[in-house]
Amino acid sequence: MSAAPLVVTAELEEAAFEWFEDLRRTHYPPDRNKVPAHLTLFHSLPGRQEREVAGALRAACRGRGPMRLEVRGPWSLGQGVAYRVASPELEALRAGLAAVFDPWLTGLDRAPWRPHVTVQNKADPAAARALLERLQQEFEPFDFEAVGLLVWRWRGGPWELLGRTPFGA
Numbered sequence: 001m002s003a004a005p006l007v008v009t010a011e012l013e014e015a016a017f018e019w020f021e022d023l024r025r026t027h028y029p030p031d032r033n034k035v036p037a038h039l040t041l042f043h044s045l046p047g048r049q050e051r052e053v054a055g056a057l058r059a060a061c062r063g064r065g066p067m068r069l070e071v072r073g074p075w076s077l078g079q080g081v082a083y084r085v086a087s088p089e090l091e092a093l094r095a096g097l098a099a100v101f102d103p104w105l106t107g108l109d110r111a112p113w114r115p116h117v118t119v120q121n122k123a124d125p126a127a128a129r130a131l132l133e134r135l136q137q138e139f140e141p142f143d144f145e146a147v148g149l150l151v152w153r154w155r156g157g158p159w160e161l162l163g164r165t166p167f168g169a
Contacts, residue, residue, distance in 0.1 A: 006044070068144075
């Protein structure tokens with residue numbers, strides 16, 4: 001087992017993933033865009049707990065169908081833009097997992113969870129403001145589905161996909 005931390009994200013349905021990924025490729029500074037578009041549930045779980053994390057995800061996903069997520073609009077990150085996402089069902093799933101993972105949670109993962117998909121970060125603040133304004137003007141609310149959970153290993157650069165746990169598995 002590697003000591004490199006684990007990241008848990010929601011697996012987005014393909015059409016939504018491609019839409020967010022296209023925005024990310026277009027607007028994220030290329031030299032800093034090292035991971036695909038994602039909606040993070042946990043930023044840093046201990047890599048040595050990989051088996052326990054995988055088991056908890058399987059248990060949490062069993063008997064669940066895909067989850068409806070509502071995109072609420074673009075949101076300023078100061079040096080970037082993200083889309084706020086709302087889903088009571090996903091929030092409940094995350095809260096249950098947070099209780100299981102409690103001994104391992106970092107400060108970031110203990111903070112209030114604000115689900116979002118980042119499409120630009122670490123950009124010039126003026127460019128971020130301009131993108132936010134444009135995306136706000138163009139925005140029309142939409143829904144999409146999360147179809148499972150993904151576990152990644154973070155090694156300081158691109159993430160390594162370790163596993164996929166579909167809902168209902």
